[in-house]
Amino acid sequence: MDIIDRVRAVLAGVTDFRRRAGRPYVTLTYAQSLDGSIAARPGHPLALSCQESQVMTHALRASHDAILVGIGTVLADNPRLTVRLVEGKNPQPVIVDSRLRCPPYAHLLRPNCTRPWIATSHQAEPERQAALEELGAHVFRLPTGYHSMINLSDLLAYLADKGINTLMVEGGAQIIANFLASRLVDQIIVTIAPVVVGGLRVVDNLSLFQSNNFPRLGHLFYQQVGGDLVVRGEPTWPAS
Ligand SMILES: NC(=O)c1ccc[n+]([C@@H]2O[C@H](COP(=O)([O-])OP(=O)(O)OC[C@H]3O[C@@H](n4cnc5c(N)ncnc54)[C@H](OP(=O)(O)O)[C@@H]3O)[C@@H](O)[C@H]2O)c1
Numbered sequence: 034m035d036i037i038d039r040v041r042a043v044l045a046g047v048t049d050f051r052r053r054a055g056r057p058y059v060t061l062t063y064a065q066s067l068d069g070s071i072a073a074r075p076g077h078p079l080a081l082s083c084q085e086s087q088v089m090t091h092a093l094r095a096s097h098d099a100i101l102v103g104i105g106t107v108l109a110d111n112p113r114l115t116v117r118l119v120e121g122k123n124p125q126p127v128i129v130d131s132r133l134r135c136p137p138y139a140h141l142l143r144p145n146c147t148r149p150w151i152a153t154s155h156q157a158e159p160e161r162q163a164a165l166e167e168l169g170a171h172v173f174r175l176p177t178g179y180h181s182m183i184n185l186s187d188l189l190a191y192l193a194d195k196g197i198n199t200l201m202v203e204g205g206a207q208i209i210a211n212f213l214a215s216r217l218v219d220q221i222i223v224t225i226a227p228v229v230v231g232g233l234r235v236v237d238n239l240s241l242f243q244s245n246n247f248p249r250l251g252h253l254f255y256q257q258v259g260g261d262l263v264v265r266g267e268p269t270w271p272a273s
Contacts, residue, residue, distance in 0.1 A: 036222070036256045036263050037092045043220060044096055044199050050219075056189035057200040061212055062093060062222040063235060064261075070230035071206060078110040081226040085259030088118045093222065095121025097201040099150075099192060103208035104130035113140045114203070123147050124201065127192065129183050129208060133161035133172070142168045150195075152188050156181065182207075185215050210236045213248060218268055221250060225262045246271055 047058040064082040095116040131154040148169040178184040250266025
């Protein structure tokens with residue numbers, strides 16, 4: 034698949050990125066409808082992409098060291114974040130969860146899954162941390178910033194210290210918006226499904242971007258995958 038070859042070539046060229054930038058190379062990826070929805074309703078899963086795109090997503094996962102989702106996605110979708118549709122190694126799962134709402138029944142805590150790393154904050158109760166560690170999770174506390182959310186720069190520095198060179202960020206909406214607003218995205222891969230949903234917009238808070246400071250993609254690559262269109266590019270922001 035051309036898109037996979039393209040992404041592998043990009044990732045092969047960023048082996049020195051972590052040392053230079055002090056953080057992993059970040060790939061932001063998600064599936065959206067034609068109108069920019071990633072779910073029909075907040076907190077509810079919606080299968081948007083076709084089977085071929087799902088295989089592509091698993092191949093993308095296998096090309097990264099770690100994969101990150103917000104706790105909203107864990108609660109809504111209960112994902113496994115594995116590469117079960119392709120050959121390859123499962124990436125290290127990372128959950129951003131400042132209050133340790135991750136439920137004990139989460140697939141990511143199952144014994145046969147790679148033990149998740151959970152980034153939390155001082156707000157989380159020690160009892161919840163102990164319970165999640167009992168189930169095998171590695172829980173670590175980081176400073177919070179805007180709206181008491183985990184500081185994403187600190188999180189990426191932590192992952193870099195742990196040896197993570199490449200990170201795939203898979204959602205959901207708040208995580209995507211905050212990675213973009215923090216300008217911590219190096220490439221974006223969006224799968225566009227030919228359906229109109231009118232649901233949860235991938236980015237609905239335009240105040241995240243000060244006037245006209247919208248990220249624009251360069252080095253564009255387009256490919257039809259099954260019935261979906263995949264767009265890949267590298268964001269740049271105008272000087273503020
Ligand atoms: N189509 C797709 O590709 C795709 C992919 C993934 C998810 N989804 C959908 O997206 C929806 C979930 O999105 P969501 O926005 O509700 O949840 P989310 O982005 O997965 O997680 C957001 C939560 O993460 C925590 N968080 C802590 N620090 C954060 C930070 N710096 N930035 C952002 N979040 C931070 C916050 O909860 P605390 O305050 O409790 O820490 C926040 O409410 C679901 O409907 C799911 O199906 C779609």
